[in-house]
Amino acid sequence: MKKSKRYQQGMEIIKEYEDKSDTPAYSITFEDLMELDSKLEDYIVEFAFGDIYSREGLTHEEKTLLTISSLVTQGLEPQLRLHVNTGLTIGIPPKKIVGAIIHLLPYTGFPRVLNALNVAKDVFSQRGVEVGKK
Amino acid sequence: MKKSKRYQQGMEIIKEYEDKSDTPAYSITFEDLMELDSKLEDYIVEFAFGDIYSREGLTHEEKTLLTISSLVTQGLEPQLRLHVNTGLTIGIPPKKIVGAIIHLLPYTGFPRVLNALNVAKDVFSQRGVEVGKK
Amino acid sequence: MKKSKRYQQGMEIIKEYEDKSDTPAYSITFEDLMELDSKLEDYIVEFAFGDIYSREGLTHEEKTLLTISSLVTQGLEPQLRLHVNTGLTIGIPPKKIVGAIIHLLPYTGFPRVLNALNVAKDVFSQRGVEVGKK
Amino acid sequence: MKKSKRYQQGMEIIKEYEDKSDTPAYSITFEDLMELDSKLEDYIVEFAFGDIYSREGLTHEEKTLLTISSLVTQGLEPQLRLHVNTGLTIGIPPKKIVGAIIHLLPYTGFPRVLNALNVAKDVFSQRGVEVGKK
Amino acid sequence: MKKSKRYQQGMEIIKEYEDKSDTPAYSITFEDLMELDSKLEDYIVEFAFGDIYSREGLTHEEKTLLTISSLVTQGLEPQLRLHVNTGLTIGIPPKKIVGAIIHLLPYTGFPRVLNALNVAKDVFSQRGVEVGKK
Amino acid sequence: MKKSKRYQQGMEIIKEYEDKSDTPAYSITFEDLMELDSKLEDYIVEFAFGDIYSREGLTHEEKTLLTISSLVTQGLEPQLRLHVNTGLTIGIPPKKIVGAIIHLLPYTGFPRVLNALNVAKDVFSQRGVEVGKK
Numbered sequence: 098m099k100k101s102k103r104y105q106q107g108m109e110i111i112k113e114y115e116d117k118s119d120t121p122a123y124s125i126t127f128e129d130l131m132e133l134d135s136k137l138e139d140y141i142v143e144f145a146f147g148d149i150y151s152r153e154g155l156t157h158e159e160k161t162l163l164t165i166s167s168l169v170t171q172g173l174e175p176q177l178r179l180h181v182n183t184g185l186t187i188g189i190p191p192k193k194i195v196g197a198i199i200h201l202l203p204y205t206g207f208p209r210v211l212n213a214l215n216v217a218k219d220v221f222s223q224r225g226v227e228v229g230k231k
Numbered sequence: 232m233k234k235s236k237r238y239q240q241g242m243e244i245i246k247e248y249e250d251k252s253d254t255p256a257y258s259i260t261f262e263d264l265m266e267l268d269s270k271l272e273d274y275i276v277e278f279a280f281g282d283i284y285s286r287e288g289l290t291h292e293e294k295t296l297l298t299i300s301s302l303v304t305q306g307l308e309p310q311l312r313l314h315v316n317t318g319l320t321i322g323i324p325p326k327k328i329v330g331a332i333i334h335l336l337p338y339t340g341f342p343r344v345l346n347a348l349n350v351a352k353d354v355f356s357q358r359g360v361e362v363g364k365k
Numbered sequence: 366m367k368k369s370k371r372y373q374q375g376m377e378i379i380k381e382y383e384d385k386s387d388t389p390a391y392s393i394t395f396e397d398l399m400e401l402d403s404k405l406e407d408y409i410v411e412f413a414f415g416d417i418y419s420r421e422g423l424t425h426e427e428k429t430l431l432t433i434s435s436l437v438t439q440g441l442e443p444q445l446r447l448h449v450n451t452g453l454t455i456g457i458p459p460k461k462i463v464g465a466i467i468h469l470l471p472y473t474g475f476p477r478v479l480n481a482l483n484v485a486k487d488v489f490s491q492r493g494v495e496v497g498k499k
Numbered sequence: 500m501k502k503s504k505r506y507q508q509g510m511e512i513i514k515e516y517e518d519k520s521d522t523p524a525y526s527i528t529f530e531d532l533m534e535l536d537s538k539l540e541d542y543i544v545e546f547a548f549g550d551i552y553s554r555e556g557l558t559h560e561e562k563t564l565l566t567i568s569s570l571v572t573q574g575l576e577p578q579l580r581l582h583v584n585t586g587l588t589i590g591i592p593p594k595k596i597v598g599a600i601i602h603l604l605p606y607t608g609f610p611r612v613l614n615a616l617n618v619a620k621d622v623f624s625q626r627g628v629e630v631g632k633k
Numbered sequence: 634m635k636k637s638k639r640y641q642q643g644m645e646i647i648k649e650y651e652d653k654s655d656t657p658a659y660s661i662t663f664e665d666l667m668e669l670d671s672k673l674e675d676y677i678v679e680f681a682f683g684d685i686y687s688r689e690g691l692t693h694e695e696k697t698l699l700t701i702s703s704l705v706t707q708g709l710e711p712q713l714r715l716h717v718n719t720g721l722t723i724g725i726p727p728k729k730i731v732g733a734i735i736h737l738l739p740y741t742g743f744p745r746v747l748n749a750l751n752v753a754k755d756v757f758s759q760r761g762v763e764v765g766k767k
Numbered sequence: 768m769k770k771s772k773r774y775q776q777g778m779e780i781i782k783e784y785e786d787k788s789d790t791p792a793y794s795i796t797f798e799d800l801m802e803l804d805s806k807l808e809d810y811i812v813e814f815a816f817g818d819i820y821s822r823e824g825l826t827h828e829e830k831t832l833l834t835i836s837s838l839v840t841q842g843l844e845p846q847l848r849l850h851v852n853t854g855l856t857i858g859i860p861p862k863k864i865v866g867a868i869i870h871l872l873p874y875t876g877f878p879r880v881l882n883a884l885n886v887a888k889d890v891f892s893q894r895g896v897e898v899g900k901k
Contacts, residue, residue, distance in 0.1 A: 133597050133616055133630055136416070140601075144412045145337040145609055148404070154330040162293060163331055166300035167338040168610065172843070173574070176338075176610040195803050196288040197297055199810075203279040204301040204310075206742045207815055208838065208846040214803055228803055267731050267750055267764055270818070274735075278814045279743055282806070302744065306441070307708070310744040329401050333408075340608045341413055342436065342444040348401055362401055413605040422598040427564060431599055434568035435606040440709070444606075463669050464556040465565055467676075471547040472569040472578075474876045475681060476704065476712040482669055496669055535865050535884055535898055538684070542869075546680045547877055550672070570878065575842070578878040681873040690866040698829060699867055702836035703874040712874075732824040733833055739815040740837040740846075 104139060107147030113157065114183040157187045162197050169198055169213040170205050177213055181220045191221050191228045238273060241281030247291065248317040291321045296331050303332055303347040304339050311347055315354045325355050325362045372407060375415030381425065382451040425455045430465050437466055437481040438473050445481055449488045459489050459496045506541060509549030515559065516585040559589045564599050571600055571615040572607050579615055583622045593623050593630045640675060643683030649693065650719040693723045698733050705734055705749040706741050713749055717756045727757050727764045774809060777817030783827065784853040827857045832867050839868055839883040840875050847883055851890045861891050861898045 100108075130137050150160060161184045168177040184194050198213045221228060234242075264271050284294060295318045302311040318328050332347045355362060368376075398405050418428060429452045436445040452462050466481045489496065502510075532539050552562060563586045570579040586596050600615045623630060636644075666673050686696060697720045704713040720730050734749045757764065770778075800807050820830060831854045838847040854864050868883045891898060 129620070130613070130616060133620055134601060136420075137601065137616075140412075140416060140604060141609065144408075144416070148408060148412070149334060149337055152330060152334070152404075154327055155334060159293070159296060159331070160334055163296055163300045163334050164338060166297045167304045167335055170301045170304040171338075171574075171610070172841075173610045173614070175614060193288055196286060197293070199804060199807065200283060200286070200289060200294055200297050201301055202742070202810060203283055204298060204305075204742045204744060206738070206740045207811065208740060208841070208843045211800070212843070212845060214800060214807075218799070218803055263754070264747070264750060267754055268735060270822070271735065271750075274738065274814075274818060275743065278810075278818070282810060282814070286806075305708075305744070306439075307744045307748070309748060333402060333405065336408060336608070338608045338610060340604070340606045341409065342439070342441045342606060345398070346441070346443060348398060348405075352397070352401055417602060417605055420598060420602070422595055423602060427561070427599070428602055430561060431564055431568045431602050432606060434565045435572045435603055438569045438572040439606075440707075461556055464554060465561070467670060467673065468551060468554070468557060468562055468565050469569055470676065470876070471551055472566060472573075472876045472878060474872070474874045475677065476707070476709045476874060479666070480709070480711060482666060482673075486665070486669055531888070532881070532884060535888055536869060538688075539869065539884075542680075542684060542872060543877065546676075546684070550676060550680070554672075573842075573878070575878045575882070577882060685870060685873055688866060688870070690863055691870060695829070695832060695867070696870055698833055699836045699870050700874060702833045703840045703871055706837045706840040707874075729824055732822060733829070736819060736822070736825060736830055736833050737837055739819055740834060740841075 101139075101143060101147075103143040103147035105147075106151050107142035107145070110146045110150045111142065114186055158184075158189055161187065161189060165194070165197055166201060169201055169209055172209055172212060174212070174216050177216050178220055181217050182224070185220070185224055185226060191217075191226050195228055235273075235277060235281075237277040237281035239281075240285050241276035241279070244280045244284045245276065248320055292318075292323055295321065295323060299328070299331055299347075300335060303335055303343055306343055306346060308346070308350050311350050312354055315351050316358070319354070319358055319360060325351075325360050329362055369407075369411060369415075371411040371415035373415075374419050375410035375413070378414045378418045379410065382454055426452075426457055429455065429457060433462070433465055434469060437469055437477055440477055440480060442480070442484050445484050446488055449485050450492070453488070453492055453494060459485075459494050463496055503541075503545060503549075505545040505549035507549075508553050509544035509547070512548045512552045513544065516588055560586075560591055563589065563591060567596070567599055567615075568603060571603055571611055574611055574614060576614070576618050579618050580622055583619050584626070587622070587626055587628060593619075593628050597630055637675075637679060637683075639679040639683035641683075642687050643678035643681070646682045646686045647678065650722055694720075694725055697723065697725060701730070701733055702737060705737055705745055708745055708748060710748070710752050713752050714756055717753050718760070721756070721760055721762060727753075727762050731764055771809075771813060771817075773813040773817035775817075776821050777812035777815070780816045780820045781812065784856055828854075828859055831857065831859060835864070835867055835883075836871060839871055839879055842879055842882060844882070844886050847886050848890055851887050852894070855890070855894055855896060861887075861896050865898055 155163070161180060164180050165177065165184065168180060181194055185191065194217055195214065198210055198217060201213075202210050289297070295314060298314050299311065299318065302314060315328055319325065328351055329348065332344055332351060335347075336344050423431070429448060432448050433445065433452065436448060449462055453459065462485055463482065466478055466485060469481075470478050557565070563582060566582050567579065567586065570582060583596055587593065596619055597616065600612055600619060603615075604612050691699070697716060700716050701713065701720065704716060717730055721727065730753055731750065734746055734753060737749075738746050825833070831850060834850050835847065835854065838850060851864055855861065864887055865884065868880055868887060871883075872880050
């Protein structure tokens with residue numbers, strides 16, 4: 098089926114966040130979900146990326162920091178893993194990702210922040226990046 | 232009593248976020264709280280501002296966007312009002328604050344975002360700023 | 366500007382939920398938000414209603430019960446007020462709305478349920494409906 | 500010890516939700532908990548099932564949809580696994596369970612919904628049911 | 634209708650938490666709710682008080698501190714108001730209630746704690762108690 | 768580098784909560800985090816322990832019960848594991864920890880409580896303590 102303009106716009110954004118050297122972070126998830134519902138992929142690509150991520154006025158880095166803050170606050174670890182990953186891909190230094198998570202200490206308390214740092218540390222380790230060096 | 236170096240560092244940060252033309256946003260709250268506990272002001276000034284907000288690596292604008300994202304996610308309206316206010320004070324355009332809140336739609340759903348936009352709209356109105364003009 | 370097919374689909378759904386005897390519940394909110402962002406109305410009408418509420422497989426009543434459950438769980442009172450209202454409009458008996466909220470006691474605890482019942486009671490009173498009679 | 504009328508009422512409800520072909524979903528959990536506190540089983544059976552699930556006015560299917568919505572919203576995966584399971588047992592088609600979870604996208608955002616769909620997909624796979632076929 | 638033994642047990646516990654000099658804190662709420670559902674009062678009195686609050690092993694003060702901690706964490710202000718009130722009634726010094734709320738700073742962050750202290754301060758003021766004096 | 772007085776105060780508190788017979792519960796976590804940020808350990812030791820846990824007016828047991836209540840309410844299982852552990856170390860009987868978690872049933876609902884009891888049961892089993900015997 099021919100995909101909508103919003104879908105194409107969404108896919109372009111997704112490509113900007115994908116790790117070039119690696120299996121695309123999003124496509125795996127999509128394939129798993131497509132057997133459950135025929136529209137779900139469209140909602141993600143068209144709405145989350147085509148509508149929201151393609152908005153002007155915020156840089157990719159700012160969008161990722163906002164996203165990470167919401168995910169840390171909710172303790173949503175699978176999605177945090179994804180967005181720490183895409184954060185590195187678009188060029189946010191690991192040290193800055195760590196600083197963004199630590200900034201939330203007064204707003205979420207220590208447990209949410211420490212659990213999020215464990216996720217970040219794991220992603221850094223998988224990607225072979227070191228805090229303070231990249 | 233002589234205040235700690237961290238307290239002084241915290242107060243300097245707070246001053247950078249305060250609306251110069253107006254009653255300082257934070258001091259009112261402090262006076263109300265001081266009668267309940269003699270240490271509470273120190274925790275806020277020394278830890279939240281002296282330790283956390285004074286960290287290097289993120290701009291004031293990035294810190295405020297991270298803070299707003301966490302507050303929107305938790306539906307913490309009194310603090311959101313404060314940080315939308317300080318966001319304007321440090322020079323974030325109202326349109327960008329609106330965009331940051333709208334970016335959270337895929338992560339918190341519509342109700343949290345719409346309730347937060349109502350708070351932002353109210354702050355903009357009180358400060359006499361208009362979205363898209365400043 | 367010509368509105369999309371999804372927008373038209375969304376507006377049709379919204380009309381089915383609107384109280385015929387009264388100012389449309391949604392349009393007020395829209396007007397308030399349109400000055401903040403030119404796309405926000407589209408996101409609500411196209412995505413929330415055109416994409417999601419227009420899906421087949423669940424009745425309007427089932428969609429409203431699912432919505433109410435999520436809003437009670439999050440303590441989102443302004444939206445709960447709206448959806449208790451639209452629930453009455455599409456014909457859910459007030460007694461059933463009360464029963465749906467009470468069913469959540471083992472999953473959210475008493476405070477969320479009691480606060481939600483206060484909202485429901487207020488909506489019933491404004492609409493002049495009585496529990497157990499309609 | 501002789502069990503209360505509410506306990507018997509609760510156990511009857513629980514049996515209606517249990518997978519006949521399989522080890523009862525609830526009894527395992529009960530045995531694990533009984534060593535920690537002698538009353539806990541009674542609270543679950545008497546209050547959650549004897550008092551709440553035995554109420555009239557909502558069908559088993561409606562009660563399960565309300566329950567699933569609250570659990571998705573809170574990200575409570577072990578309980579979601581249980582209630583997707585009992586949903587299948589009382590005859591909710593897997594496609595409808597998927598639709599109910601997807602309906603929550605505008606109210607909880609994508610991460611809660613996607614994590615819940617992963618749980619549902621796993622339960623479907625364990626029970627050998629396929630979406631769109633049953 | 635003759636009330637159950639659990640109901641009577643629950644009412645006895647409630648009386649121990651009530652302010653003797655004043656309109657009972659709970660009965661007002663009950664009357665409001667009774668018109669919505671004939672069983673709701675029983676659930677509160679029998680389960681919350683007859684079953685849970687009447688358990689042995691924790692003092693009234695410990696039960697109230699646990700309750701306050703959960704309510705502060707969830708930002709449930711109407712119920713926090715009630716339990717700060719009953720806390721004073723059973724003899725917890727206001728200074729200790731303040732200390733219990735402040736203890737949560739590392740676990741919930743500042744906003745939840747500051748909003749809770751505002752509620753506590755308001756209750757203290759209504760009851761004419763002063764922190765550090767009673 | 769010479770550590771602050773608050774750091775020393777914090778470390779003294781931490782030692783009181785540590786299992787004497789075992790690897791210190793906190794130090795492991797610290798080492799993992801120190802490579803991510805040079806200040807994080809100070810925030811935990813100085814603020815969470817030096818400032819907050821060292822406050823007068825609440826016993827170690829009361830502080831731990833308040834902490835457990837907040838963690839159960841948020842479903843923060845790694846931290847709950849830690850504080851059930853330190854609770855045992857400072858001498859709270861396992862039966863009382865179970866009772867404290869069960870007390871939260873009316874405030875958080877069953878799922879949070881049952882998931883927390885599974886964590887507690889696991890800690891008891893690892894430490895070889897039995898409910899009702901110690």
